[in-house]
Amino acid sequence: xxxxxxxxxxxxGVILAVAGSAVxxxxxxxxxxxxxxxxxxxxxxxxxxxxxxxALPIGWAEWAMARHGGAKGFHSGPGILGVAGRGRLTRxxxxxxVLIPMVVYMYYVYIEAWCLRYAWEYxxxxxxxxxxxxxxxxxxxxFFGEAxxxxxxxxxxxxxxxxxxxxxLNIVLVYRGLKGGIEKFCQFALPxxxxxxxxxxxxxxxxGTPDPANPEQNVLNGLGYLxxxxxxxxxxxxxxxxxxxxxxxxxxxxxxxxxxxASYLKRKDDIALSGFTASATNELFEVGFGGLITIxxxxxxxxxxxxxxxxxxxxxTLPVVFxxxxxxxRWIGFAWFFLLFLAAITSSISMLQPVKAFxxxxxxxxxxxxxALVSIICGLGSFWVIWFSKNMVALDAMDFxxxxxxxxxxxxxxxxxxxxxxxxxxxxxxxDQGALMKxxxxxxxxxxxxxxxxxxxxxxxxIAIDLRPKLGTMQPVALWTLLIIGAVVALLVTVVAIGERxxxxxxxxxxxxxx
Amino acid sequence: MNTGGWIFMTIxxxxxxxxxxxxxxxxxxxxxxxxxxxE
Numbered sequence: 001x002x003x004x005x006x007x008x009x010x011x012x013g014v015i016l017a018v019a020g021s022a023v024x025x026x027x028x029x030x031x032x033x034x035x036x037x038x039x040x041x042x043x044x045x046x047x048x049x050x051x052x053x054x055a056l057p058i059g060w061a062e063w064a065m066a067r068h069g070g071a072k073g074f075h076s077g078p079g080i081l082g083v084a085g086r087g088r089l090t091r092x093x094x095x096x097x098v099l100i101p102m103v104v105y106m107y108y109v110y111i112e113a114w115c116l117r118y119a120w121e122y123x124x125x126x127x128x129x130x131x132x133x134x135x136x137x138x139x140x141x142x143f144f145g146e147a148x149x150x151x152x153x154x155x156x157x158x159x160x161x162x163x164x165x166x167x168x169l170n171i172v173l174v175y176r177g178l179k180g181g182i183e184k185f186c187q188f189a190l191p192x193x194x195x196x197x198x199x200x201x202x203x204x205x206x207x208g209t210p211d212p213a214n215p216e217q218n219v220l221n222g223l224g225y226l227x228x229x230x231x232x233x234x235x236x237x238x239x240x241x242x243x244x245x246x247x248x249x250x251x252x253x254x255x256x257x258x259x260x261x262a263s264y265l266k267r268k269d270d271i272a273l274s275g276f277t278a279s280a281t282n283e284l285f286e287v288g289f290g291g292l293i294t295i296x297x298x299x300x301x302x303x304x305x306x307x308x309x310x311x312x313x314x315x316x317t318l319p320v321v322f323x324x325x326x327x328x329x330r331w332i333g334f335a336w337f338f339l340l341f342l343a344a345i346t347s348s349i350s351m352l353q354p355v356k357a358f359x360x361x362x363x364x365x366x367x368x369x370x371x372a373l374v375s376i377i378c379g380l381g382s383f384w385v386i387w388f389s390k391n392m393v394a395l396d397a398m399d400f401x402x403x404x405x406x407x408x409x410x411x412x413x414x415x416x417x418x419x420x421x422x423x424x425x426x427x428x429x430x431x432d433q434g435a436l437m438k439x440x441x442x443x444x445x446x447x448x449x450x451x452x453x454x455x456x457x458x459x460x461x462x463i464a465i466d467l468r469p470k471l472g473t474m475q476p477v478a479l480w481t482l483l484i485i486g487a488v489v490a491l492l493v494t495v496v497a498i499g500e501r502x503x504x505x506x507x508x509x510x511x512x513x514x515x
Numbered sequence: 516m517n518t519g520g521w522i523f524m525t526i527x528x529x530x531x532x533x534x535x536x537x538x539x540x541x542x543x544x545x546x547x548x549x550x551x552x553x554e
Contacts (some may be wrong), residue, residue, distance in 0.1 A: 012542065041523025048530075227524040270545070277538040284535045287527050377518030436545045 006075075006503050007177045009310045009388060012181035015274050018261055019281035020186040020346030022252045023193065026109065030341065031246060032294045036307065038224045038242045039233030039492045044287075046234065046243035051283070053455050055205070055247045057447040059279060060439065061259040061418035062273040064430040067424075070263030072509050076358035077256050078496045079503070081413065083512035084422040091500065096410040098358045101351035102374075102492075103402040103485060104255075107395040108277070108351065109170065112314065113163040113220040119341050120162070122322075122334035123145070129323045133302065140319045149389040157304030160386060169345065174352045175371050182349055189342045190281070196339035197289040202296045203325070210324060214303065222299035225307065226291060230412065234474060237461055244458045251282055252350070254411030258440065260354035260384035264457050266434075269404035273436035285343075298319045302429050309390040311392075314340065319427035352378070358492075362499030377488070384484060388477045397481035400470060408459045415455060422512070 008014040021419045035043040069080030073293055079099020081090040122125045127143065130135040145151030173181045209218040233239045248254055262271060298317045301324045306317055322333035352374060359370040388394040418427050424444045431439055474482075503510045541549075 011545070015542070019549055041520055041527075044527050220516045223524065224520045228520035229523055230518050273542060273545075274537065277535075280531070280535040280538045283531045287531045291524075292533070436541060488553055 002247055007180040007266075009183050011177070011270065011274070012259060013187060014265065015277050015281070016186040016190045017178075017182050017250075017346075017350065018152060018258060018274070018278035020190055021192070021257045021261070021350030022282040022347075023116075023285045024248065024250075024343050024347040025314070025340060026246075026249050027282065027343065028084065029290075029310055030249065031286050032226055033289045033293065034242050034246045036295055038239040040225075042228040042229035042231050042234055043239065043243060044328070046240045047247065048245040050454075051251075051279075052249040053450050054281060054445055054458075055242060055278070056252050056409075057443055057451045058253050058415050058444075058455075059251060059258065060275050060431060061260045061414055061427060061447055062271065063160075063275045063417060064427050065268070065422065066259045066262035067265045068430050069272055070265065071267060072512075073361075074508070075260055075263040075305075075361060076354055076514075077259050077398070077410075078499065079361060079510065080259050081417055082510050085413075085417040085493075086421055087510045088511075090413065090417055090421070092493060092496060093410075093413045095489065095496060096260050097336055097415065098309075098355055098492050099485075099489055100254075100402055100406050100410060101256045102355045102378060103398050103488060105348055105351040105355070105378050105379065107345065107385045107398050107403075107457055108348050109166050109382055110159075110163060110389075110395065111311075111347055111379075111384050112341065113159050113166045114242055115341035116166055116336050117159050117162045117335055118315065119337035120320075120434060122330055122337055125330060127228075127319055127322075127330075127333065129320060133320065133324075134422070136302075136320045137302075137306075137316070140316045143319070144311075144316045149386060150392055151390065153390045161272045162216045163382070163386065166345070166348075167375070169354055169383070170348050171371060171375055173345075173349045174356060175367065177367070182353060185349070186346055187296055189346050193285070193339055193342050193346075193393045195343070196335045197293070199284065199335050200339065201293055203328065204293050204300075207297070207300045209334055210300060217300055218301050219296060220299055220323050221444070222296035223292065225299050226295045238465060241458060241461045241465065244454075245462075248407055250286055250410065251279055251405070252347075254407040254409075254414060256354050256410065257350045260357050261350070268434045270434045270436040270452060272439050276437060293316070300459070359495065360389065362495045362502070364502055369415055379489075381484065381488070384481070388481075393477040393483045394476055397474075397478040397487070400466075401482060401485060405462070405467065408462060410454070412452070412455050412459060413453045415447065416448075419452060424448045429489075434514050 065080055065084040067081045072083055072084060074080050076096035078091050081097065084090065098205065118127070129139045173185050175181065205219060207219050209215055213219055252258065265271060293309060294313055298313060298321055299382035301321045318336065319333065320331035323330055337499045354372045356367070359365065359373050360367060385394045385398065424447060428444050500510065
C-alpha cells in the first residue's frame, strides 16, 4: 500500500466530516420541495420510516464494513466490499462506490461554482433586480441562465472562472489530507453553516406580512404550505419512493463516502454513536433549517405561484425574495449563497477523497499523483457538463443514472454484504467495538430482513416509475453522457483488476478469509 | 397553518433538535480519546 498512514485527528472531526458530506444543497433546496409536493407534514411519516428502516441501518453497516476493511489496509469500496463480501463479485461491484462520488463530483462542482458566483455577486452588489415582481422574476431567470451557462451550451461564461477556483480549492483541501485538510475545514465550515443558516432563518421568521395588499402571504401560511399535512398522499407509492430517495440523497448513504471516511478509524474508535450523530446533524440542517427557510421565504413574497423546487427555488426565486428585503436583502442573500457554497464544498471534498484513495491503493501511487489523475479525469467530465450546459442535459443525465440509480444499487449491494455474507453477528460485534452507544438489537433484524426488502421495493418502484419513462425520452447528449459513464466504469474495473493483483502480491486479506 | 401543521412541525423540530443535542452531549461527555496503539 502507498503513502503514510492517514487518520482522523479527533472523534468530533470525523463526525463533522461525515456530516459535512451529508449536509449539502439537497437539505435546503430538495427537501422542502419534496415535502411540500408529497403530503406536507404527513411526508414526515414515510421520511422517518425511511430514516429508521433504511438509512440508519445501512449507514451503520457502512461504518462497520469500512472500519473492518480499513484494518486490513483497504480504504475504498472495491477493497472494503471485497473483504465484507468475501470475494471477487462484491469487489467488482464495489466499483460503484468509486463511480458514484467520481461522477457526481463532475457536476456537483459546477453547481458549487454557481453558489460561489452568486455569493460573490451579492457581496459585491451585483444582483440587482428592478421593476415589478413579474419583471424581477423574469430578470432573475435571465441572470440565472447567464450566470450558470444553462441558457446555452459552451464554456465561455463567468461561472467557468468560479469553477476553476472551486476545483482548485477542492484539490488543495483533499491534498492536505484528512486531518490537515478535510477535518480542519469541516471544523470551521459546519459551525459557520449553522450560524449563517440561523441568521437567514431569523430574518425569514420575522418577515411577518410584508405586503398589506396580500395579507394571506405571511410567515405562518408560508410554514403551513410545507407543514400542513395531506394524508391522502400517504396512499401513493410515489410518496414513499420520494421519501426514501430524499433520505438516501440527503444522508450520503450508498455514496461510497462513509466507506472511505470510516476506514481510517481504529478498532477502538466508536462508530455507533458517530454514525448516529452524523445523521442527526444532517437532519437538524434538513428539517430544522431547510424545512423552515426556503419555502416560507418564497411564499411570503411571491405566494403559491412563487413556490418552486430545486435549482429554480434556490437560484431564481430566492434572489427575487432577497430583493424585497431592502438593504438587508443583499447581506441575507450573501449569507444564503455562502451557506450553500460551504454546504456544497464540504460535500464535494468528500467525493474527491474516496476516489483519490482508490487510485492510491489500487495503483500504488503517491497521494499527489492520485490527486492529479483524479483531477484530470473529473476535470474532463466536468468540462463535458459545463459544455453541454443548456437546460442542464448532461448534468441531469449524470444525476439520474449515477446520483440516483447507482446509489440505490450500491446500497442494495452493501446491505446484502453486511446482512447475508459478512453476517449480522460479525457486523454487530464490529459495531459494538469501542461503541459509545448501544445499538438496539432490533436494528440488526432490520439490517438483515427489513432493509433489503424495503430497498428492493424502492428499487423496483424506481425502475417502474422513473427509469422506464427516462429511457424513452433520452436526448443525444444524455445518451453520450451514459456512454461516458460506461467508459468510466470500464476504467475503474481495469484499475480494480490491477489492484487485485497488487493486493494479492502484498499478502493482503482481500477476500476477508481471516478474522 | 392549521393544527396538523403545528403538530407535525413541532414534533419534527423537537425530534431533530432533541436527537442532535442528545448525541452531541453523549459524544462530548464520553471518556477522552487515548493515544494511538497498534491494531
